[in-house]
Amino acid sequence: MLCEECQKRQATLHFTKIINGQKNEMHLCEECAKDKGETFPNWNSYSIQDLLSGLLHFEQPKNGVRSSSKAPTPLVCNNCGLSYDRFTEIGKFGCSECYRTFSTKLDPIFRRVHGGNTRHAGKIPRREGGKIEVKRKIEELRTQLRRHVESEEFEEAARLRDEIRHLEFNMQDGEGE
């Protein structure tokens, strides 16, 4: 195989790079690889910004499906004023509220950037920790509740309903402090 860069020498170095699940291959001769800065550093560091911005544009809906007469209202963050369009241009959020404002559009982006993941599985800040644990517990109980209703185990379902109410009441209480 000939080198991709110079098309002259034999390609002796073969690279596979996986970016967000997409496979890229490169075949270079040693000299060209050296020109590229020992090959790998450049290979890895080519602007993550370019990559991201390309990706974000890619994710924008190509509004061909619904030919509505009204132009869709542009998505803009109430807190910082950043629009979704601008977000896709700069590849950066403007504030923490942007995450909520653009939330419906973020899963595909995160999936690509973080190897298919969309959900945090790490640390929870200490102060918020208790509240979030209760929320997770309520979520879990709700799923159980649905299962019991489906299988018509109403006694158990009622017990779970009361437990959920109790937890929710306590949580609201806590917030009022």
Added chain:
Amino acid sequence: MSLERFISQAISPWMKSGPDPDGDIVISTRIRLARNLEHYPFPIIASEESSQTLLHYVSRELAQRKYDSIGALELIKMDDLSPNEKRMLVEKHLISPYLADKSKHGAVLLNENESVSIMINEEDHIRLQCLFRGFQLSEGLVLSNGLDDWIEEKVTYAFDEYRGYLTSCPTNVGTGMRASVMMHLPALVMTKQLNRILPAINQLGLVVRGIYGEGSETLGNLFQISNQMTLGKSEEDMVEDLRGVVMQLIQQERAAREKLLRASRIQMEDKVYRSFGILANSRVMDSKEAAKRLSDVRLGIDMDLIQGVSGNILNELMILTQPGFLQQYAESTLAPNERDIRRAALIRERLMLENE
């Protein structure tokens, strides 16, 4: 200023002493956490006024307190520094180029031995970084975690239970953590094995970067391995993945060194002593050559081919011979060709100190 005094200012105390596990291959370990405050616009779009308010608020909350073992934190504002002073902090890896040149009301809190740096108004409101000598990922995780809790006692982080810590760039969301290990891998480069290993590392969601000098070339066979993804796994799991890969690289680098020594000991001795001779005698040296020669000498020291020279010399001179420090030592602005002359002189002087 004497060279000894200059070095004592230029090289962070954390680099010079303390435990140094696997120090023959791992230069340093770094854990960085990106954090933001709720509601405040992120620095990239924040107004002057908002950035100023945030800096005032965060620095007031943190600067007066002490966290355990790390000692008091000193606040350094970017606006109070000269361009060259900022450049030196970048060359010491204590601040980012972004904080130095592009931030509005950027500042950094540094502890005394410079192992902890908390940047304010970088790309995120808070960028916390802990540096360790050698291979110390667990220690790094414990300290960064503790410092993070300590900061959180005073400020409310932007956090979402579904997305995790909210960051300015989508690539940092979740844990906001970047763990990285800086490695010296000359034997894997020499035997051309690194090129083969690299794709596998990428597939594990880790990134390998060369260390850059003035241009874009890799310098001194130094490579930084870090986690690419920040979402979907716990901090501990991310660090474990990284640890596994680093341990393998350490093993393979050691094996490659032994093989080189067995197969071509005299050629290896010749290579490292030749570089030593060039460093000790040159009159003009660009950064690229300096890095290459220093890497050879460091390898010679770690393989016991060269005796009586401290292994710290590579790390020290890699920092000292960068433009910011050369200019500081020369006490003037230097054109690139003048830098090369100064660089050669500084390296000669430094090696002389070693012989005293």
